[in-house]
Each structure stands twice: as C-alpha cells, then as structure tokens.
Amino acid sequence: MATWACGSCGGENPEGMSFCGHCGAPADSPWRCADCGGENLPATRFCGHCGAARSEVAQAPQEPERDVADALRSFVAEQVADVLIEAGDKLPEERRLITALFADVSGFTSLADRLDPEDLLEVIDPVISGLSSIVGRYEGYVEKFAGDALLALFGAPVTHEDDAERALHVALEMHSELARLCADLPHDAELTLHVGVNSGHGIARILGSEARMDYAVLGDSVILAQRLESAAPPGETYVSEMTVRLAESRFDFEPVGELTLKGKSEPVAAWRLVGPRARGRSATRKGVSTELVGREQELAVLSDTLDRLAYGAGAVVALTGEPGVGKSRLTAAARARAEERGFQWLEGRCVSYGAGLAYWPYLELFRDFAGIRIDDATEGASARLAGALDSIGIREELPFFGRLLGLTSTDTSGEAARLEPEAFRRALHRAFAVWVEAAAREQPLVIAIEDVHWADASTIALTGELSSMCLRASVLLYLIARPEGDSVLGEIAAERTTIRLESLGESGVDALIESILESSSPAGLASFVARRTAGNPFFVEELLRSLRETNALVRENGSWTMRPGWDARTLPETIEEVLSARIDLLPRTAASALQTASVVGRRVPLPLLEEVATDVPDLSGAVDHLVASAFLDHIQEEGERALSFHHALVQDTAYSRILRRRRRDLHRKVAEVAEGLYGAGDNAIDLLARHLYLGEAGPKAFDYLVR
Template sequence: MLRCARRYGRCPSASHYRGPHRMQEQAQERRLVTVLFADFAGFTQLADQMDPEELQVLVSGIFEDLAEEAVANDGTIEKFIGDAIFVVFGAPVAHEDDPQRALRTALGMQRAFADHATRVMKERGIELGLRAGIHTGMVVAGSVRSVAEYGVMGDTVNTAQRIQAAAGPGEIYVSQASFRLTNREFAFREVGPIEIKGKEKPILVYALTGERSDGRPVIDVAAPLVGRWMELSRLDLAYQSCRLGHTEVVLVAGEPGIGKSRLLSEFTGLATASEEGTKTEGPRVMRWTFSRVNQRSYAGFIEPLLVELGVDIAAADAQTKLGERLGALGFANPLMTVPILAQFLHLPGAPEPASESEEWKRSMFLSVYDVIAAMARARPLLYILEDLHFADAASLDLLWFLASRASRVPILILLAQRIGPGAPEPRPSRTNFTQLVLEPLSDEEAARIVEATFDWIPDELRDRIVARAGGNPFFIEESLRSLVESGAIARDEAGEWRLRDRPSVLEVPATLHAVVAARIDRLPPTA
C-alpha cells in the first residue's frame, strides 16, 4: 500500500510509496473500507500528441497532486493503474469517518486536477477531465496478492471501479452504501440506477456536488439519557462550587459512544435552565469540539473567543471592536491588551510577533487568561472542550496554563476525551480536579433506552439490540436508527413509531463497524 506522498521527477509507482506493510506477510482479515477510483478522461488524445518523456512529466505532476490529497485525508494509495489512481480508506488503519474522508479526497482531487486541465487546454487545446467512483463495503485485506504486499480484494473494489467508469468527466459518482453514511455532511444529486458489469440488478448511484456548510439533520430517534444520575450529580457539585467563586476542572473519559458529549449537553441544559425565571443570570457557555483534520493551533480558544466577543475576523475594524469589547468587560486599559490578543486571534492588521519566545508565549497566555477571567467574573463560565484526544499541543498547553492560573475565578472547565492510546494525560494544577470515567450501561438501563425511544418493540428484538450493544448508548441508538433507515420501523399516521417488518437478522450498522475498527487499530501492537 502507498502511505506517503513525495515529489518525483517521473510518474510515481507503487515502490515509491510502500510502507512497513511490505516487509512482512500480513494476515488476511475482513474489513469495512471505502474505495475511491479516479482516472483521466482525455488521456488517450493527450498521449497521441505529446512526446513520451513530456507526457511522463505531466502525468507525474498530476498523480503527485492527487496522491497528496489522498494522504492528507489518511487514505492509503493501493496502486496506480495506467491513468487511474486507486485509494482505500479503512485499511490498514481505520477511522470512524473513512467514507467522509474519501469524499473530501475526491473533491480535493477535482480541485487539484482542474489546475492541470486548465493549463493543458491553454497549451494543447485538449480537454481533460477527472472522473471518480466511490463505494463502501467489505473486503479481504492483507497479503491478498503476495506474501510481501498488503492489499485489498473483493467485490467492493470492482464495484467502485465500475461506478467510476460510469461517471462523466468532472463528476464523482457515489454508491448508495457510501451515500447513506455521508449524506448528513455532503450534498448530492440522484443519478438513478445504472447497469454495471457483474451485477444482476442496476445499482443506485448519486453524484457528489459538494460538502455542506451545515450538517443535514439526522433521523431523530430521541433516545433519552439513562443511567447517568450519579455523574450528573457530581457535575452539579462542581458547578455549585464554581458559582461560589472557585475554579473547577472535570474530565469525563470513556470509550467511543459511551455518552460523554450527551452527558455534558444534558448537564449544560440543566445548568442554564435552572436560572430561568430567577433574577440570577445564567452561566456563560463557551464550547469547542476538536477535530482530527483541518485544525489550527489554539483552535479550542480562538474560535470560542471570537464568537463570545462578537468579533468578525474579516472586518476591517476587528481590532477596534475587540478594544470596545474589552472595555465593556472592565479592562482599565484595553489598548495594552489588544495588540497581543489580536495576534492570538489572527485579526486583520495584527503584526506577526517578533519572536515566539517563551516570554512572548507567556504574555499571550496571560492576555487570554485575563479575558476569560473577566468574562467569568461577570457571569459564571462553563468552558467545554470535547474530543480532547484530538486537541493540538498548543491548545493543551494553554488549557493547563489557564487551569493552573485560575483558582478563585468562577470557571467550570468541562473536558471530554476517550480512554486509551493517544489520550492526553491531565497535568497537575492548583485547581480542583475531578475525573469521571463512564462505564457501560447495565442491560436494564440499555433496555430502557430502547423502550423509551419506541412506543412498542418485541422483547426478542429489544434483547438482541441490548446484547449486541454491550452497554454502549451510541451502539443502541445507531442500531435503532438503522432499523428506521431500513424501513423496519416507521411512524404511523399518528406519528407514533411502529414495527412494520421483523428483521430476521440484526445487522451491525456501518457506523458501528467504523467505530470498532478504529478503536482496534488504535491499540498498541502488544494489545
């Protein structure tokens, strides 16, 4: 498999990208993957007109740009085939969002290819186009072709290649399996059923048109929060301490899907609702969820501060607005703080720091602390940082600086992170610190989620869902959502959920395959 992208003076080949998987025989295993095929339209005409060496240089540059898009999204380049590139997401290392990564890669490839196509049209008068096909399904992964070479094999690969062949230049065709996993984040138009070789029936495909700016609503199964009253009570104790002027840090840890974000959302709703109807103003809430991709340094603080301060980063008067907001927060001389904070927030006109020395870094941290502390003194502050295991190192440094600096300021810092490899270790501070580890729900609690979500469900089906979920609320909700999407459960005329079809087999949704596979792949080799 091809695992890295570098610049070469000739068309890249598999040997340039081979990683450690080539060094030893890989055991075969079944894996859920998303496969991306892309090839050039117009390549034959171009080859007829160009000198072979010139053609090689041109194609090399195109392939390198396409490969970089794949690697940037943690895709694994399986091979180059003539004028085509074959990329796998989910093997040998799985991520929970592999289908989304594949679609982002395809969109990025189209943008990168467009630059080359424009130049070729201008210089040669030949129209080039990139067409791509994407499909999600099971494959056999490992030493499928030779003992020294990792690869994937199966009908999923063939289907992706044939979907790509049906696409027109500039188009990205996506199978229904991939569409179902990504339509919340991406926009599509329906192409309709297409005939492909090797399939008895036509398959439904969609044309990818772009990534949504706002996620599409998911099917609402309205599963209640169950079995977390003890954790809610401990969060409330920390909040009451915060209201009395103390700084508290609470870290909520647990396995993927165990309910960390749900617990924090439920608590935040209770904390803000408790002040309604009283003369006491409710807490200020600042929240950020870290991401594994496209994340800048200090992301966990820059974005929430911009929102809370009401500063438009694109506005020419952003620094003036910042000074006004600092004055409203009680800063005696806001003009002293604006230059440093403007650099931190990357506001227009802010000069680059003369040096990123420890002294400058400390002055920046102190300025950020002063702003957050001023906000908290005006109203108790809930500062929520989720998916801390994806946090950049700079945000972690600033987080623990704030936690150690603040002790008599009404701030409740709520953190959520996964347990296991890659999770950052808490750093000691003067602040009160609590760690809550969420355990799986009991079978009784899991059954209550199913029963509270649907008006009626057979005991046998409920028990199968509970047994398969292993006490994981996300697994339960995704299993229920899968039943809804398949049509086995639907709302009747009165809007009540009803079982329409008894599924003979309770399939594991692809979202759960991804979570489990990603969790396994994060384990150390000795696990």
C-alpha cells in the same frame, strides 16, 4: 465490444476500464516474463528478451527490506507504513469494511495532443503527487495510479472509526488542491477532477514485498466508486448510499437520483457531496433526537459546578467513558443548563486525524466566539473578529488571533505577523490567557474541549496553561475524553474532578428503546438488546436501526413486533467501523488472540484458548493487554479460569473479519482441542457439535447431535 488484454494476467477487459477486472493491474502496465524476468510492453504475447510465450507472471524481484520500508514511508502515512512493514508478507487476509475513493483528472488527453511527453510530465507529476499526499495525510492508502486516475483506500491496512469521513475530507481537499495547482501549472493546463466514493466489504491482503493490496478481490466496492466517479460532473464528488450512511452526521449531501451505471443492472442511488456539516450545537454521533435517559447524578454534579461558577469558583472537570456511551449527549444537556443560566459556552472538537493540526479545537472554538464560518477568510471575517475582541475590551490582541485563524487581512505588517514560530506560540498563549480572563469578566465561561484523547501537542500545552488559570476565574474547563485519554488529561490538569460515564442498565436500555420507537417495546427486545450492546447507547441506537431496516422489527397496527427467523449476528456497519478501529489499534499478537477467542465463543475457557492459539507467541501477554483495554474480562466458571467478551459486538466484529476458510479451520481445531480436554461427555456435546458444524465437519457434528 472492444476489449484489451491485461499486461499482467492476460485477462480480457472491456475498453475504457482503467484497471484489469481480473487482477487489478493498471490498464497499461507492462508484463514480466516468467522465464527470464524481463519486462515487456503491455500488448505483447512473447517475451522480447528470451522469446518465451507469455505465461504466469514472475514475482517482482525481491527488494532489500529497507528500501521497501523507505519507499513505503514516502507515500503512505507512518502508521500505515508501520503496519505493512511489521507484518512483512504475513499480514493476514481479512474481511474489512473499506471506503474506496476514485479520482480522475480530465484534461490530460487534450494536453497530450499538444505537448511532448516531457512537458506533459511537468503537468502530471505535481498533480498526482499533490493529490496523493492528501491521501497520506488522512492515513489512507494510495492503491494505484493509472494514467490520470488514482485509487485510494481507507480502512485497510489500518482501520479508523471514521474512514468514510476521511475519504470525503480527502475528496474535498483534492478539488481545492487541483484548483490551486492549476493556477500555477505551465502550458495553460486546464484540468478538472471527478471523484467517486463508495464503502463496502472486501478482502484485504498484501501481495509480496511490494505491499500492494490485491484489490481485485475487493471487487464491487472499488468498481462502484469508479462508476460514480465517471458519472460525477467536473469538480464534484459522487457518493454511494453506504458512504452517506457512515458519514451523514458530519457531512451534507444532496441526492442526485438514481444513476444507471455501466455494468450494473439495477440503477444505483447516488448523492453529491456538498461539504462538511456546519457544526451543530453538539457533537453527538447522530444529533440529539431522543430524550436524555438517566444520567441524573452526572447532571447534578455538573449543575453544582455551574452554580459555583456564578460565584467565581472555576473548575476543571473531565468526563470520560468508552466510545458511544453518551459523553457528547450528556454534554449537550449540560450546555443547555449553562445557557439557561446565561453563561457563555464555547466548544471545540479534537479530530482523529488532527495530530498534525496545531490548536485545532481552539480554531473551532474561536470561530464560534467571533461568529466566523470555517471557510471564511475575508475582510468581513476579520471585522467580525475585531468586533468580538472589542466587545470584551481586548482589541489589541487582534493580530495574534488573526494569524491563528489565517485571516491575512487583519495585520500583515505588524509584530505578530513577523514572529518566529516559537515566539508566536508564546505570544499566542499569552493572548489566550488575556482573552479567557476578559471573556469571563462579562459572564461565566465554559470552555469545552471534545475528544481530548485526540488532542495535538499544542492543544495539550495551551489547555494545560489555561487549566491553572481557571481556578482563579469564573471559568469551567470541561474536557471530554475516551478512557485512552486519561494520560493526556493528567498532563493537562493534575487537579480535576473526573466523571466516569458508565453504560446504561437494562431499564435504561428499555427507556432508550421506547424513546426511539416512540412506543413500548415488544417483549424480550430490551433484554436482547441490552445483552448484545452491554448498554452502550450508540450501539443500542444502531442495532435498533438495523433491526428495523432488515424488517426484523416491524410496526403492525401501531405496535412493534419482532419477526421470527432474522439473523441476530448481522452487524450494522456504523458499529463495525468503531469496533474495527479499536481492534486495529491493538498490537498484532493481541489482535490475533482476540480473533481466535472470537471463534471459541462469547465465553472462552483459558486452557482451551491456550491450546488453540498456539500461533500467538506471547498469549498471556496478549490476554493481559486485551483485559486491560476492556475487550475481555476474566471470569471463573465451574472452577475453570475463563475469559468473557466484554461486549458481544466486539466478538462479532473480530469474528466477521476472519475469512471463511480460516474460520472453518479454527472451529475444527477448537472441537479437537475441546474433545481432548473435556472428552465427548454429555456436557461437552453441545460445544463439540457447534464447532464441528461451523467447522463444516458435517458427518462428525451429526454424530454428536444425534447422541
């Protein structure tokens, strides 16, 4: 087999690899001499500057901090850059769930034969910068360029709960961006793009001041993404099973069967990315498959509000609750009630990457109103919009909504098209007010905005204006948000009815499990699941799915039983994505206190934490923050001040991110401190033995266990 030697570490690699499998350097990268620091051509073995034999790689020269910061900001999103800069080289190594996107542009090679290098750059530069700026917009991290390939990571250094979805949006936009660029490129460049996407666990760390991720240790995830890319036909994106699983509620995929990929002994199942899923009737994570459990009281409040709407009494209602608690599910039930009464229900969703997308939920809502598909900007779409406005007698507003929806065929010469942004904004808000009034004259109207905690500034402003109108018309403005959206809700409407959705109790969890299993649940399962999930229905569903998939929960002769010996700590990736994203939103000191606490246990005595977490500068500030954001609760235990994880799954997620070596050290430290605090008396033995065992301090743990 033909091989090449890596310019960076000297490792041998098979021909055709774009990156070194040993250190992750691009295939054609130069190497730096350890003695004199001079840069040398890739394939050379001696330094051309000083004659020294090639050995260890010297550190890249230290760049002044500000330059690094500026450079970073120019190619990653602000939030990602901030994390990198704040951390310096102290960003801890962590095990993360990462989605890797590998994109390869083909067609450069034939161009390279025809063009001289300078002309070739004229083609390559706009393509590479066009593609990588898309990654930045979705807060991904462009890990590497190698010739005509690009590797982007989502999930490190910053995790979002929808990293897999972001990667897929990026893939789709890359294909359309390349098509657009090709039309303008010089030299008749005919380029095509192949993309592969895969999600999996890896270790993220930052290498030196370059803030490069050492993705060599990310291993398999990245390699599989690259293999999928190489199997994808031009213009297509191939996706692995794990990514499909993480994104299936928002995207459509088509199976392409099992692929035999180079370097993989087993065939790998792959899917073709079709596109974003046409919006269903609700925005629940999984679609509404099970019966609605509980929520009678909340539904009664909503039904009353709807009844009053029929008499012209509008309202602003906010529904708040933690992720996965069932806000969207309850909303689906409320929508059914509204539609039973013959009311019109229009819905738009704010998106986590939408801060820069003005009026996003209103675009969705208005397309819904006019019956226009998301990618339809044709004359047919304009005609439908005109018809919809006509039906409520406000056709004259067509140019404003046409411009908002990007329907150029509506009116390119009129007043609306020529307005400056600020004047257009005012005119648009006025048009919306006219529309709401006219639409509600026909029949009561519900305007539902989902996930308001992610609302962009223009959405907040417009919704605020509409909220004051609602009270005077048959309009219900129904706003759904997570707790962190409270301040945005306050900005939108000072006067509102708020429904706070709480987790399900144990009997609710039991009912939910029965409706998922379609039969009664085995003894002990409901209380186990309730304890693990704290009654969060999303976590209940995912935990159950994971128990079934790992054969911990099996159906035998028509009834379900639990298999002994399964690992209660395995964490479904879907849950991990959500919780990891919440941890990443924490300030670093709080995140690090949370991790140390996760090593101590579900219950964390404060004096113990104080002595273990000595590397957290302001521990009490960090703890306050964690309590305020519902990660931890204060409890009193046997007269001792203690903390308890609000959620066992939060503890697991935080714990799962710590690398084994550090875990081991922390467990040992916990044991040491505990022995100092509580002695080695009978009531401390269990604690000591557990931490010594997990700290891999075998013999000593054994001593305690046999006592």
